[in-house]
Amino acid sequence: MQVPKKPVYILNGPNLNLLGKRQPEIYGRETLADVADRCAALAEDLGLTIRFHQSNHEGAIVDWVHEAREQGAAIIINPAAYTHTSVAILDALHAFEGPVLEVHISNVHKREGFRHHSYVSLRADGVIAGFGTEGYLLALRRAKTLLN
Numbered sequence: 225m226q227v228p229k230k231p232v233y234i235l236n237g238p239n240l241n242l243l244g245k246r247q248p249e250i251y252g253r254e255t256l257a258d259v260a261d262r263c264a265a266l267a268e269d270l271g272l273t274i275r276f277h278q279s280n281h282e283g284a285i286v287d288w289v290h291e292a293r294e295q296g297a298a299i300i301i302n303p304a305a306y307t308h309t310s311v312a313i314l315d316a317l318h319a320f321e322g323p324v325l326e327v328h329i330s331n332v333h334k335r336e337g338f339r340h341h342s343y344v345s346l347r348a349d350g351v352i353a354g355f356g357t358e359g360y361l362l363a364l365r366r367a368k369t370l371l372n
């Protein structure tokens with residue numbers, strides 16, 4: 225299997241550091257460290273490498289998107305609440321040339337109206353919502369297809 229030189233960036237926004245602890249009825253009981261481990265295992269099977277990050281700060285996410293511009297093959301992003309507010313993250317993603325896949329653990333369309341709009345969707349090549357943390361794995365498989 226051919227291993228692309230550049231990693232897939234998996235970026236996570238605010239409050240996802242509390243995954244498994246906050247609102248488990250919505251986001252499940254798995255921690256973000258569990259998700260990172262599952263992504264790393266699948267990436268290895270797929271012949272991909274990943275860089276997995278989380279921040280509660282918008283600028284940190286913008287900086288990782290800029291880093292991915294130079295060093296990344298694709299971006300999988302769960303911007304969390306910044307999905308619905310961040311023109312800065314959208315603009316950064318517009319400056320990235322590879323595939324962008326947007327993930328939401330919950331089905332945002334079943335929730336409050338303000339969660340129905342995503343700035344990031346204006347750039348994303350695909351969106352996964354409501355598949356729980358499995359959405360990250362599905363996005364990684366899609367990244368593999370798009371990078372082939």
Ligand code: DHK
Binds near residue numbers: 305331
């Ligand atoms: C996570 C969040 O923290 C929310 O702000 C988004 C997203 C939904 C998720 O489902 O992963 O609205």
